[in-house]
Amino acid sequence: MQAAIDEFIADRCTEHLACAGVDAAADVLRDFAVGGKCLRPTFMYLGWRCGADDDHAALRAAASFELLHAFALLQDDVMDGSTIRRGKPAAHVAFARWHRERELPGSSDRFGESAAVLLGDLCLVWSAQMLRESGVDAKALARVWPRYDEMRTELAIGQFADLVNDAGAFPALDQVLDVSRRKSGNYTVRRPLEIGAAMAGCSSRVLASLGTYGEAVGDAFQMRDDVLGIFGSPTVTGKPAGGDLIERKATSVVVAAYQLADSTVRGQLKELMSRRDLDESDVDRWRGLILATGAVDRIEQMIDSRLKRALERLDAAPLDTAVRAALGSMASACAERAA
Template sequence: MAESAAGEATPVAQTSSAWLDVVGRRCLAEAWEFAAARAAEHFAGRAEGLLAETALPDFVAGGKCLRPLFAYVGWCCGKAESDAALRAAASLELLHCFALAQDDVMDQSPVRRGRPALQARFARWHADQGWRGSARRVGDSAAILAGDLFLVWAEQMLRGSGLDPTALARGWPHYDRMRSELAVGQLADLVGDARALPSWETALDVLRRKSGNYTVRRPLEFGAALAGCDAAGLDRLGEFGGLVGEAFQLRDDLLGVFGDAAATGKPDGQDLREHKASSVVVLAARMAGPRQRAALAEVAAVEDVDDGVVDRWRGLIVATGARERMEELIRERTEKAIAAADAAVIPRHALGLLAELATRSTERTR
């Protein structure tokens, strides 16, 4: 970035979208290189590391780096670009890999990002060796341990990012809160079941804790805190992040029901097959008339959800108007978020980056 006459850092000859693309690629490269180096350090030449040495960096390679982008834009709300700050932001991609690895075990998802999930890859490897014991148990256990490594590596990468101790000290409380909320939200999501629907207010609370805060708000606050933004600025960014985070998870829940498997990299209608009490399912029940509500309860009670049940369930959700209402809720939250950012005292270029990130987060197809 260059400095404007007013001392404000501004992108040079780049749109917000192009700048974010470049930064995203740099963050992914930093995270992959760190994971590859650690995997080689721990597993090279070891029998148990024949797969792990490649599987763990491969898992990182497919990331979109959304959380690092929010963190780095948060930094840019207070300071000019910094290689050390970018590495600190990139460490959040390893934290996300920890979450994904263990989430796939909890959901028994066979696919992640269009490729076999870690536990499926480790299970197949075990079976291919002809070893005794349960391949599934080994796969699940190995994926959990891989997640543990990603969690350790994320903090290790942050500590070694090159930021000075004072900056890191400002970020640790936000980092710890983000990690805690991630685990608490995952537990809340784990016990949610479409056969015993919670209230809409409870569904929104789980939505915020499960992913909304962890994906947008906390990374944004974390980056801004590292840069030394004041309390008022953090509050405004937190308001923006909370709204965009909710919109992000509402979109994620829509994709979990209506997303195309080729685009999402996940099984078609995965949330319905897993009986998840997602916001889409809860809202449909809330908006349904008596007959629709009874029909929704009937499909939710089916234990083995096949393609036919998925199609019927989707049709009922559309008929209640819930899908259309979800789109309205996403749009409303995004508009409010951009208004909150406009009211914050942050550099002009950062507003453009926040607006572009809000769009990317809420209009995505995967």
Template sequence: MAVTVAAGVAPAEESPAVWLDRVGERCLAEAHDFVTARAAEHLSGHREGALAETVIPEFVAGGKCLRPMFAHVGWCCGRPESDAALRAASSLELLHCFALAQDDVMDGSSVRRRRPALHVRFARWHAEQGWSGSATRFGESAATLFGDLFLVWSEQLLRESGLDPETLARGWPVYDLMRAELAVGQLGDLVNDARSLPSWDGLLDVLRRKSGNYTVRRPLEFGAALAGCGPAVLAGLAEYGGLLGEAFQFRDDLLGVFGDPAITGKPAGQDLRDRKASSVIVLAATMTDRGQRTELTNLIELTTVDDAAVSRWRELIVATGARERLGELIRERAEKALAVIDPAVVPRHAAEVLAVLAARCTERDQ
């Protein structure tokens, strides 16, 4: 089904990258302003809101709005740009904030977006107040509750975006599927331990549900569904999203092992310290020779993963060829993703923006 490019979808004076940056900035502003207003509404003047009224909007302000950008591009595959559609796409940034707040509690991560994680901020506040009980437990509980609020606010922003009920009705099934997949994928990630390495296919299943679909495919489908795009457009976006979502997570896994802390904002080799059976580790396990397999087993069985162990892990992964091979898989999936975008059914400007997004997802350093 061919899609006609509607007026306003592709501003002639803007390059795809500039247009995308503008969309991201506007989505972030919409999400931040909405949360700032909700925080003032619910927390201002209350003892429990003394820290949260500042911290919660700050948390939103650090986002990159990748999922809203994909959603808005999905919308632009069938309809012109509109403020209401952009606000609807922005709701996905609050869904992401929900995921991050609770993910950091589950993983025990101390840093998020180059700042202390929410549960760390609230734990410190508890300690500063001199309250009784566990500051750590308080921080985790508060972060979980605010994660719940982000989830509520995400749906509220979508509902109040200005899109009419008929348009919203087309998007709800994808929105619900995205939320359900995210929760189930997180559960899969909880049992993801390097000491019981999953198969490559098993790893890909968790990877798709927890991150790949949620980051790329579902946001694209969500925006396109809202816009009323036909089956041909939806099928192409789904295939593109599945491939690019995997590439995105492979890149994320490489950063979790080899990323620069000054850039990523996380300790070096954090995934190794957390014993995550990421794509890097699982692929390395399939590429080891007998001697390397013995060393891999010894590293997996370590009680404590210190700096020296992280260095040994990294050297072994490079020696197996897994780092280089994963880079090849990233490039292969990105190329396949771009190849499935049919210029006969996807508007030219949307296709150009999808190419920019593919590059940003696979060449990113943070």
């Protein structure tokens, strides 16, 4: 999987990025390509394996999802103003530094953001190209495209909805879960699985089972991410401790805490959620308040119930034993990533 991504990216870097006058672009892209967990390619390939045998072309098709993910991360980091990704400077920060070091005219920050958005655009175009040129036969690919376009639309629309989903606007938990399902959960688990299975020509019965499994695992994945975004260690998340609080993201944990709090604590949370600047002690205090409301326990219960639902659905589905086992492990891994 990783080899297929590396090879495709190396070709693109040599052929195109070398002449863009921005030698930093190839470095940033290569960093992106090696740092990921390849969750989406893995789910896509497991979807394929629900209806077909191991196949190199299908593996390349699946690997293309990692490039699509690079597009999403590159542009999200600009929009969220996230400065750290996978323990290193985010792409827009790296590009801004490149610009500053060369003392080029104009704003380095603006250059950094534009360059990261453009590299994202390239990844969006290249991911579709890699899928198209994967070697998967035309009939199987024809089943992929409508779902693929639907997924990419859902991803961008979800990010759109996320832009107006600020903690200071006090959204409801259902609304937050809906946005994060569209922005992240579906696109991480359900859609790659369904697309892989459709490519393999799976029956609508199998597709329905994978849809239910995928939605539940995607939800669990996103809620685990929300817990880690507040309580996770930077060495695990590759992001600053309490990053979601600093960015005032309206995550499931933040919103559940607000809903569970009594009126005194709610007032304190409200004040923190509306504050422009937070220092480390504010973040610590916020963390303590959240824990005291029982919000983390509530979210952990929700993660458990999603995991249980996913595994039950898996047991009932007409799947090959090895594939069922792999999907079971992936579900647990998504739900239980270590803090």
